Amino acid sequence: MGLTPERVVQVAADVADETGLERLTLAAVAKRCGVSLPGLYKHVDGLDAVKRGIAMLAVEEMTARLAAAVAGVTGREALAELSAAYRAYAAAHPGRYAASVRAPVPGDAEHAAVSDRAIAVITSAFRGYRLEGGDLVHAIRMWRIACHGFASLERDAAFGLPESLDETFTRLIDALDASFR
Secondary structure, eight states, rough: OOOOOHHHHHHHHHHHHHHGGGGGGHHHHHHHTTHHHHHHHHHOOOOOHHHHHHHHHHHHHHHHHHHHEEETHHHHHHHHHHHHHHHHHHHHHHHHHHTTTTTTOTTOHHHHHHHHHHHHHHHHHGGGTTHHHHHHHHHHHHHHHHHHHHHHHHHTOOOOOOOOOOHHHHHHHHHHHOOOO
């Protein structure tokens, strides 16, 4: 059948995008893979392992998109492109995105390395602001909080007022830019 742990994670990520990470079951993944649930366990160690795999896949995918978005730009333009890519990924892949926001568990070097690559891309995008040390950490956290909050509320259709969401997002980026400068 060609089923591998990586293929199971990919299929599970697709299912999570369709149904939501919180509703992901190994039974649904097994069905999509065309194997029995016991047959699926030959390839994965359980739901937690699959969710970890989805998280790592999502962070790798998002890192690639973020890196592509900020290539050749700096300052506010880099911040805007980085943020737009983050928002677009969260909208296009809600299940993967939900898995991606979890920090690696202590001692999981493989997951930590994937997260470190993402942080390196974000740090590079912030280079134009000349932030260092704690100021850089706080800026990255502020950016992530803002983008995550916006993406999560947008996904849940929680913005009921009639003004443009794109305009609100632009103003959010402007506020972050002003703060970082």
